[in-house]
Amino acid sequence: DIVMTQSPDSLAVSLGERATINCKSSQSVLYSSNNKNSLTWYQQKPGQPPKLLIYWASTRESGVPDRFSGSGSGTDFTLTISSLQAEDVAVYYCQQYYSTPYTFGQGTKLEIK
Amino acid sequence: EVQLVESGGGLVQPGGSLRLSCAASGFTFSSYWMHWVRQAPGKGLVWVSHLNSDGSVTNYADSVKGRFTISRDNAKNTLYLQMNSLRAEDTAVYYCGRSSGYVDYWGQGTLVTVSS
Numbered sequence: 001d002i003v004m005t006q007s008p009d010s011l012a013v014s015l016g017e018r019a020t021i022n023c024k025s026s027q028s029v030l031y032s033s034n035n036k037n038s039l040t041w042y043q044q045k046p047g048q049p050p051k052l053l054i055y056w057a058s059t060r061e062s063g064v065p066d067r068f069s070g071s072g073s074g075t076d077f078t079l080t081i082s083s084l085q086a087e088d089v090a091v092y093y094c095q096q097y098y099s100t101p102y103t104f105g106q107g108t109k110l111e112i113k
Numbered sequence: 114e115v116q117l118v119e120s121g122g123g124l125v126q127p128g129g130s131l132r133l134s135c136a137a138s139g140f141t142f143s144s145y146w147m148h149w150v151r152q153a154p155g156k157g158l159v160w161v162s163h164l165n166s167d168g169s170v171t172n173y174a175d176s177v178k179g180r181f182t183i184s185r186d187n188a189k190n191t192l193y194l195q196m197n198s199l200r201a202e203d204t205a206v207y208y209c210g211r212s213s214g215y216v217d218y219w220g221q222g223t224l225v226t227v228s229s
Contacts, residue, residue, distance in 0.1 A: 040215040042158075049208055049219035050158065061217070093158055097214045100172040102148075102160040 002026050002096050006105035012113040019081040021108045023094035028074045031098060038098035041070055041079045044107075045090045053092075054079065086112065115139040115218045117209050122223030129199050129227070135192040135209030135220055143167075143187040146212035149194050151205035152222075159205075162194065163212060177203075199227045 003026040013019040029038045037057035042050035052061045054070035057077055067082045081088055089112060094105040121133040135147070149161040162183040164171040171183050182195040192209050204227045210216030 038214065042216075044158075049222055050216070051219075052215065052217050055213070055215050055217070095158070095160075095215065100160075100163070101174045102163075102215075104158045104160065107157045 001101055002029065002099060002103050004094055004096055004103050004105040006092075006094060006108050008108060009106065010109040010111065012111045013081075013084045014113045015086065016083050017113075019084050019088070019110055021079045021092050021094075021110070023072075023077045023079070023105050025075045025077075025096055029096045029098035030074055037073055037077070038096055039070075039072070039077050040095045040097065041068075042093045042095065043088075043090045044093065050093065081110075084110075084112070115211065117211065117218060117220035119207065119209055119220045119223035122207065122225045124226045124228065125199055126229050127200060127227055130195070130197045131199065131225060133194040133196065133207055133209075133223060133225070135194075137190045137192065137209075137211070140211065142185075142190040147183075147185065147192045148210040148212050148216050149183060149192075150208045150210055150216065150219075151203075152208070153202075153205045156205075161207070164192075196225070199225075201227050203227050 005024045007022045031038050039057040041054040044050040058070045069080050071078050091107045091109050116138045118136045148163040162173045164183045168185045180198045184193045206222040208222045209220045211218040
């Protein structure tokens with residue numbers, strides 16, 4: 001199984017500042033047929049289902065604010081929120097869909113400083 | 114608008130069974146793979162299972178293999194998860210999700226509690 005490890009486990013950032021969350025996979029999730037990384041980022045707020053933010057490691061889902069961006073390749077990935085807003089308080093998860101089981105990271109809790 | 118509505122959760126004793134349903138609307142259900150993902154109270158997300166558009170290909174997490182069965186009825190636009198030999202550690206909110214490889218749409222979830 002591919003192990004997904006996020007860092008940090010929790011993060012406090014001031015409003016308007018940049019937030020960076022890292023995700024590392026235990027093996028490459030680069031899909032050779034399209035040269036894209038099979039990595040998504042989800043946002044989950046309390047009492048709600050997860051919401052898709054980013055897929056193929058860097059493609060922003062329609063309707064997601066452009067302050068959210070994803071980067072990385074192979075085994076190391078990053079979710080960046082360029083200017084933190086109050087509504088961004090949530091838990092963020094990465095997930096690989098390269099091979100089953102489609103494993104998630106343990107989550108990163110983002111709070112306002 | 115894509116909608117996924119789970120049902121069938123509840124309280125069940127250890128060793129018991131439960132069948133979850135996920136009613137889909139707003140898209141061509143028969144064209145998409147579908148997933149089940151669960152989340153224990155206060156814990157992270159765990160992928161459970163998925164199946165292909167006609168139900169002929171399925172995959173499971175090791176923790177549920179041999180106990181859970183995923184299936185679908187494309188005529189009814191409904192996804193199912195038959196859960197047998199339930200354990201306390203299966204207690205979780207169970208989400209169904211539409212697949213584009215990743216889950217692009219999620220239901221609101223249904224809570225399964227396994228307890229005596």
